[in-house]
Amino acid sequence: MLWFFFTVAWLILFVLAFLAPGTIDEIRAEKLLGEPITGAFLLENAIFLLVPLVMAVLSLTLKDKINRWANIIVGIVFTIFSIFSAIEGLALDLSIFAFGLLMDIPLVVAPALIVWYAWKSKQKA
Numbered sequence: 001m002l003w004f005f006f007t008v009a010w011l012i013l014f015v016l017a018f019l020a021p022g023t024i025d026e027i028r029a030e031k032l033l034g035e036p037i038t039g040a041f042l043l044e045n046a047i048f049l050l051v052p053l054v055m056a057v058l059s060l061t062l063k064d065k066i067n068r069w070a071n072i073i074v075g076i077v078f079t080i081f082s083i084f085s086a087i088e089g090l091a092l093d094l095s096i097f098a099f100g101l102l103m104d105i106p107l108v109v110a111p112a113l114i115v116w117y118a119w120k121s122k123q124k125a
Contacts, residue, residue, distance in 0.1 A: 005110050006111060010052075017033070020097060033092070059071060068119075075111045076111075076115055078114075082108045
C-alpha cells in the first residue's frame with residue numbers, strides 16, 4: 001500500500017506543479033522547472049512512476065526473503081532520490097512552490113517506511 005501511496009503523492013505533486021503560475025508557458029517552451037522536456041526526461045519520469053507500481057505487485061507475488069530485499073533495495077533508492085529531489089526543490093520560489101515541500105514529506109517518508117517495515121520483518125524471520 002505504501003508503494004501506491006508514494007505513486008499517488010508523486011502524481012499529486014505533478015498536477016499541482018502544472019497549476020503553478022507560468023508552468024503551462026514553460027511547458028509550451030518545452031521545459032519543466034527549467035529542465036528541457038526530452039524523451040529521456042519523459043522516460044525517467046515514466047520509470048519513476050512505474051517502478052513503485054511494479055513493486056506493489058511484486059510485494060504480493062514474491063517469496064518473503066526476495067520480497068524483503070527487493071523492498072529494502074528499491075526503497076532505499078527511492079528514499080535517496082526523494083531526499084535529493086526535496087533538496088533540489090528548496091531552490092525553487094517557495095512563495096509559489098511551497099506545496100512542493102509539503103508533498104516532499106510523503107515522497108521521502110513512504111519509501112523510508114517501506115525500508116523500515118521490510119527490515120523489521122526480516123528481523124522477525
